[in-house]
Amino acid sequence: MSLAVAFDNIEKQFGPVRVLHGVSFDLAPSRIYGLIGENGAGKSTDEDPRGL
Numbered sequence: 614m615s616l617a618v619a620f621d622n623i624e625k626q627f628g629p630v631r632v633l634h635g636v637s638f639d640l641a642p643s644r645i646y647g648l649i650g651e652n653g654a655g656k657s658t659d660e661d662p663r664g665l
Contacts, residue, residue: 615641615642616639616640616641616642617640617641617642618640619638619639619640620636620637620638620639621637622635622637623635623636623637624636
């Protein structure tokens with residue numbers, strides 16, 4: 614399988630609070646993906662771990 618994007622060991626923190634802990638996933642080309650989770654689970658943070 615070829616990969617369009619690969620994320621490996623993403624970590625993010627706001628001050629002393631770590632909100633992402635070693636998140637890794639791969640995205641294949643020509644696929645549609647959805648990110649599902651509870652409110653406050655980190656979905657938006659995971660989309661832009663740079664915090665821009």
